[in-house]
Amino acid sequence: MDILLIRPPRPPKAITIGEFMFSEPLGLEAVYRVLKQDHELLLIDMMVERSDIEKVLKKYQPRCVGITSLCIDVETILTLASRIKAVNPGIQIVVGGTQAQLRPHSFTSPNIDYVMTRSTAAGISELFSDLVAGKTPGAIDGVQSKKEGFAVPKQLQFNEYLIPDRSSTQRYRHHYSYFGYKPSALLQTSQGCSKCCSFCLRWRIEGAVERHQDMSAICRQIADIDEETIMIVDNDFLCDGGRLETLCDYLKEKRIRKNFICYSSVHSVLANKDSVERFARYGLKAALVGYESHNSKELSAYNKKCTVTDSKRASEILRGCGIDVWASFIMHPDWSHEDFHSLRKYIRILQPEVSSLTPLTPFPGLPYFDTFRDRLLVDEQEYTKWSFGQVTIRPGKMTLQAYYLEILKTNLYINLFMNNAMYLVRKFGWKALFRIAHGSLKLTYRYLTLLIEEKGTG
Template identity: 45%
Template sequence: MKILLVRPPRIKQAITLSNFMFSEPLGLEMIYSVFEQNHTVEIFDMMIEKLSIEEKIRDFEPDRVGITSLCIDVLKVIELSNKIKACNSNIKIFVGGTQALLSPESFFEPSIDYVFNYTTKDNLIKFLNNDKSIEGVYQKENSFKDSFPKGNNEYMLPNRASTLKYRAYYSYFGYRPAAIMEYGLGCESRCNFCLRWRIEGYKEIQIDMAITMADLNAITESTIMFIDNDFLSSREKLSSFLDIIKEVDLKKNYIIYGSVKGVIETQDLLKEFVRLGLSAILIGYETFKDEELMNYNKKITADENFKASKILKELNIDVWASFMAHPDWDKADFKNFRAYIKKIRPQITTINPLTPFPGLSLYEEYKDRLLFSAVDYEKWSFGQLIIKPSKISVRRYYYELMITYLYVNLFVNGNTKMLKKFGLMNVLRIGFGAVKASKNYIKLMING
């Protein structure tokens, strides 16, 4: 059997971190590793490819097509499914990914045959065997009324050679090419704006060591970005990883997601990690207000943000900081926010409006102020204002966000250091991402 695995193209109006971070389709690489045992499989990354889906279907002639998804991809996935069926109505189409896990009913469509609520090696094999009832999978044949226990995606060993022709494009800010992987699943922090712990579970578990070792040895890129929600969630976790890379003498640039609390509590281990290759930490400072941090369930203070930033500067670790602009901010808040960022002075800063995704407690809290419904899928990109501002107009909010974005990226972030570290072309690429985001904000501001 011939199976095509598809990542949809990025929608043009989306304002997302993909302007700066463009990672490999890790989930598709895992599925590829299961299917390739007895079938001909190919990954088609439409974020890179120039071919249309119709041209690819005619060229590859697949029996089944799988499409991954985020919330903003729903309409595009359905459009692709319709086009595929128009090419050949006998092709079986299956859909998975984050959106299929959180809101599988988004894909209960005539052109879609299977919706993977979650993906495991077991249900992938049963899918290939055409089982009538598969745990974790909704089937059109059963009117999408399948019933099964709640589950999570299984972390399987990816076949990174499956994306060989695309790998030169995958990057994290100035690091290109860069691979991504996970060391542990789940998150026990339970921040109320975050989807990750709802996707992976609220109890952290370490991925099977055999998979981790095989994956580390298979990665040829000089940079590895670990996408654990908090790589610094415990001293034991960080210490065990340091033991591994010392044992195998793995010389890479490492990038991690880390918490403020983790930075403060693992300062000594981070010093050793720097010696072993740690280059940068993506850290969620989120806001400059203690009250908002408390409401977000961050379990930190604005002063602790400063403390963590000081530690990271002393250790010479690049900081890629993320913040959320609250819909209740006024002009003075944005001004104070800019001053706060200037004091913390990270190398790179991303700022997004607070986004209350459906299923989160924040969604219920702000549902009377939502500017878009849950089915306006392409609006839910983290970069677009979803909650109506309470103190300023929508147009003014976007203006303040754009001014803050430009101020931070042009005058605060360490551009000279980035130029020296990443080279002119990579810095220009990052700058292009910032300009693109700003242009989108200008359009949104004009539309009001």
């Protein structure tokens, strides 16, 4: 076999939702599509298939291996690479994906041969063709080699939009879910986000303007997707009323009925109310809305371009058209007990079906990293801790232990008293409740462990 493409297993110690929710590896599926014409290759999803890498190598004997990465995967990938090289030092190893794009130097190791900081079809094709042919690649746009060393590019460049080949994950697809919806597919229709919120990594990965793909090509992808549920991963899918109308026209004309889930900003719900209502009639079941804070001053400091009043209006509009809201909130490190209390009160007013809390995470490279440099609880190299699930900034108004206790209290309050559990049963049945509750319990256990560890260290 020429090439194995691998999604690594998620590290058990990281605080992630990966325990109960993971979806298709869109990036790897796109790489597969680029390479399949010219090479014999296979995609292995180790989040599903937990077989030993040695057995996999023995069976397929690849010439090169391409691995996709998120921040939490660094140690797993370094270990995987050393095991691959131990079996056969001649196998060339390429790492791509979000972490390779943002922090390529985290993969500095004698076992990683190339890192792709910007993915284009031409670059991927040239790199792998050379490696399969046993040639040393020359300079390729977006590719860094071990010899020259891996470093953050002077200017971050954005990935090309590439259409995924979903047949590459055919044997795994029944495992992929999005929250209660299982099986569920992912779809990207656009890259970038012009809202430019200060805490957000996404527009920095993909650019500060939306780069939309032609809607008719997107509609062809929708028609080819077998799953009943499609999660649209765009950063703010409801941002363009015209595109929503084109999509609805297509769904109507072709009589396609699917469940759609998407991310949206409050701003876009308010700006495109009528199209959002129409999209609800054509399948939009849930929107993930970043309400972020109960405090308008904090929203403005985050550059959120909406107020608490806007959030309340958006929540009414969404409720009015029967769209479930899966809300997210950011816990600021300078919150007091009163702030946590106000947040719980605010969630009661907004009444989202599901709420999730994320500590403000100053990911290395973001401006907040410098703002909070003196209060960081985690070294840049402690990769599994940069999961956006763990507290990384020392709280300013209470001890870390008290802060974790507030997180636990708020999580329990949301899960027990905000009807999350009943919503899950009503909507998805007991099986989904158990799957999600099992994952949530693991998360709660991780928070408890951190709380106890913190007590131990004083």
